[in-house]
Amino acid sequence: MSELVPPHGNKDLKPLALEDDALTTELEKAKSLPKITCSSREFGDVIMLGIGGFTPLDGFMTKLDWQSVCGNMTTSNGTFWPIPITLSTDDEDIKEEEVALVNSNTDEIIATMFVTEKYTIDKEYECEMVYKTTEMEHPGVVMVMEQGKYNLGGPIKVLSDGGYPEKYGDLYMTPTETRDYFKDKGWSTIAAFQTRNPMHMSHEYLVNIALETCDGVMIHSTLGELKPGDIPAEVRSEAISTLIDNYFVENTVFQSGYPLDMRYAGPREALLHALFRQNYGCSHLIVGRDHAGIGDYYGPFDAHNIFDEIGGALLTQPLKLDWSFWCYKCADITSMDICPHSNEDRLLLSGSKLRYLLSENLEVPENFSRVEVLTILRKYYASIKKDEKVNVELKGHSAR
């Protein structure tokens, strides 16, 4: 049997989390260190570094790394990396010293860091290189433009699991755990399906395509920060579970979550998505139309084409798929690649239209979604109608 794909840039996973006595000692020491508060994005990155999802990084990037990642998609030592992993602060007093990183939502100490460099960056340059825009309508640009005045680079030791195992139970798996899971199943080719939404029949179709050539599919949802209006992780996970239980061959599909925030960086984020899926042990990543894009910032196939530009930098390969939909003439779920008919023959339903239909409890057209999935979504929309507070919460921290 073939082996799993090795981690990115290193023979073994490099989880930066401390355990047992080392953890206790470091936590005690951390209490007296200067504190740096992490944004939601930085928090997700710390937890990801802790579980080895960002192997082979040792911590937050220095200026040389930042510069090289923005410009050439490699760290200063030549490791392929498509998006800067940086920590920022407005704190004028922080020097090159040991600090403690704190979750802004809970005040929990989540890591210690030896700051080897405090530096300023050209934020517009980062946005232009990574997001291809500096417009403040782009949420990834906002994250960069609103981050602190200084970046702090240096290695970290992670002291927290971010509360994910407690909150999400079995849904939350580390790269070590998914690799063990794949080995137990005897799988060597696994496609990751990236999602932050419940899955409808068109998504089921994409997973089926992957199942034709891979041993298994991991439906991999972000448990990080979402956009307002997105379905909370618990509801999404329930909807995905019912799909797995009813519509796939047993022991071919499972779901799991990861702690990162979406950056909506389109093609560059597709590369990051493939990179950390390599660490999770996935040989393939399903890359659909406008993967990780938002608005009209990226062409529909930019995230496909960028994989052709990086040579063999990543071992995890893209499964480049196109739009899928119900076609009335095919009388089937099909896709742009294989349906010879035209858009007027196709059931094309926007996300906002679907949300409207569900929240008003109106009928959703047949062959768009499985009835079991719609039942779960209707229940959720009915619950937030009754409780305006949930609606408010949706705008902030819906998935945490």
Next chain:
Amino acid sequence: MSELVPPHGNKDLKPLALEDDALTTELEKAKSLPKITCSSREFGDVIMLGIGGFTPLDGFMTKLDWQSVCGNMTTSNGTFWPIPITLSTDDEDIKEEEVALVNSNTDEIIATMFVTEKYTIDKEYECEMVYKTTEMEHPGVVMVMEQGKYNLGGPIKVLSDGGYPEKYGDLYMTPTETRDYFKDKGWSTIAAFQTRNPMHMSHEYLVNIALETCDGVMIHSTLGELKPGDIPAEVRSEAISTLIDNYFVENTVFQSGYPLDMRYAGPREALLHALFRQNYGCSHLIVGRDHAGIGDYYGPFDAHNIFDEIGGALLTQPLKLDWSFWCYKCADITSMDICPHSNEDRLLLSGSKLRYLLSENLEVPENFSRVEVLTILRKYYASIKKDEKVNVELKGHSAR
């Protein structure tokens, strides 16, 4: 845009066919050379060598090559090669000398060869290594066991196109021509679909899977020797054309033919199928269940698994697919990988049952085949019913 996959074991294609003046001169010289009569299999190999489909070979294998290919799937100089390409004779008088190769059916001179070695082989060893059996029920074993007493090794010059362009017109394309075709279309990822039969909905499904991730699919039929009862190439080609015209997106699928006989060597032949498709410019080969197998000689996934054993010896990659069929519960064409139901929910129709239904002009179950395809096949079966001579011919040289 990415490049086409390069030819096997060489920067450029190595067609061994002579052209123009060189051809005229060599043909004249050949008339006075000792003649070696080629079997159908050997004839196909000569024509394939002529058009560069067997790049980088220079001719028929020597004993050292034969030995190494049987034992290690490489020629004596280390080039990956899964099945011996050999020429045999019973002629006691042939020495290490120049000879002319003759098509047994037409007496046409098709090549000259400089015999560098005349040798005997252990036929049972070849059968055991290549076919995994020495049973005379296996048609590939019969080919080997019934070949001449001596093998002749040495480089060849090809002097014939085998009559394929004249007989099949545009359907017959050389590796140079398919590569030009792909470049014209702007394709870089092309999956070959190997077939020696008309295509039904299950085959259409396999092609669709390939279209999801490749730029195009080449339906690639053997124009070599078939088994008795197989559909003649002309009828098959007409049936495939109607499928292409009616059921695929324009400019994504085309059909073409190649001159080799089937060997039915299962896994080893799947490797040969991938190897020569690399020469034709295809990045992928669809490898289904029991690819190129016959009877129960090979496990259903032997032809999948053997690709894991050869490392990166071939650049053309297998698309490993499983059985596909109509499932009444899915109400769809689906496959073993994605249909969660059981065989009793599935429309499984054997080839011999289908032939029976068509030849008796009985109804074929719905959702097995496209109506346009059935119409063509019914017409063919009606024609051979009327003409017993065609039935007899079927047992011999149906496709030549």
